[in-house]
Amino acid sequence: MINQLGAAVPELLNLEIFKSFSKEKILALCKDGTVVTSDHRQVLYKSGETADFFGIVLGGAYKLSRSSMTGEDVIVHFSIAGDVLAAFIMAQAHPVYPVTATAIGPSRFLKLPRENYLKLWKQDSDLIFKIQNLLSLRMALLQDQKAMSKAPLAQKIASLLLILLERNKSTDDMRLPLPLTRKEIADMLGASVESVIRIMSYWSKHGYIQTNDAYIQIIKLDKIIELINKNSEE
Amino acid sequence: MINQLGAAVPELLNLEIFKSFSKEKILALCKDGTVVTSDHRQVLYKSGETADFFGIVLGGAYKLSRSSMTGEDVIVHFSIAGDVLAAFIMAQAHPVYPVTATAIGPSRFLKLPRENYLKLWKQDSDLIFKIQNLLSLRMALLQDQKAMSKAPLAQKIASLLLILLERNKSTDDMRLPLPLTRKEIADMLGASVESVIRIMSYWSKHGYIQTNDAYIQIIKLDKIIELINKNSEE
DNA sequence: CGTGCAGTTGACGACACTCAACCCTGGTGG
């Protein structure tokens, strides 16, 4: 499923990274770009493949994962609309995707050839800085998670939910911006599905959270926050 | 302990990041830089402080850490000579150090004002790319560790030792490039000191490794590698 | 109507954490 650019431009104008850019400039930067539509669980690129494109998530969500030596998936990051993928490695001589990108639910992605980065993006130091900031933000997220490595699982889950919730701009509904399975939460935290289920089922029963469809909604935010700060009162 | 620049230039010429740069260019980029000498356990900058300088590790080593809510230290990265610190966040509007940098053993650091980055480094797209590559390397390291989150502790330690050993250019001696305490290993892996000691003591007894001074030397590399691939045969 | 995915629950066991001692060394001050 591939559509040409053009129609996507108004969408691009709203993205954080292109704010303050003119329509003409955006069109130039995204020259030869294509809009890719991904189905649920469809793979955008695989870890280890030669990286000949990068791009921007337009809608839906993608999970970035690798598999450990023992074969389990480990999720490194959840990317939602506005997130830039693989731009960081374009500068390398022979870039290879470090992770696998898989769609979560139907999603859309603006696919840009590597050349654009090397020839066009590189010239614009504002753009480079924005990307550098995105990268260091992602780094900070990884570090945050590492800082919780000794915390009990309940705190890790609570913390993850809060972080994802913060990305949801519409503050009125307390719904996570992407559909998550318990397995994906487990893979993100390096835990087992069963353990995640045990904790989240408990929360559901006590009305802290609620899961409609595949979306998770937080009902008692204070309870979740409390969980993070206090010791694990289950 | 602060010395002026100048004497450090020949040293800088050898660093990965400045390779292929002329002496004049380096002097320009490092304008107003000072060489800071740190004692063991001395703090270079603290997490949360306003980031008004960045720089390059010249000698010795620094650990980058944060403290979790429960007060324990969590080490995010070990930086040795040639590593660039805090450059990644200089592009932000009001940068704040995300981690605390503490010297491990007597160390030296080339301290550069933030202005240099904004006014000089920014102009050089090669330099920016090198830094971006450094950052994505560090990111990859964090991801590697995350991928091992479910592995038994012995594998994590073995993997950490190997990663650190790879940074040691002199391949003849199998000594880690920096002095590490068991506590620091534990903080790096999110484990307890005692657990680390139990595993490493076992390795010492069986001649896999050896610890002179505070330095760790690997005797039977094959055994360590074996540990990583196979299941935990203790 | 079978297959596959998501969610759930229970029993069991193990790895690693906590707590509590203890040793050794080097530095520092009385």
Added chain:
DNA sequence: CCACCAGGGTTGAGTGTCGTCAACTGCACG
């Protein structure tokens, strides 16, 4: 000169969180 202390390393006993295994439900989809 010696006593004291801090930092690093070590060991043992007890405990708990969480992973593994296994079985079962509900649902969607072709």
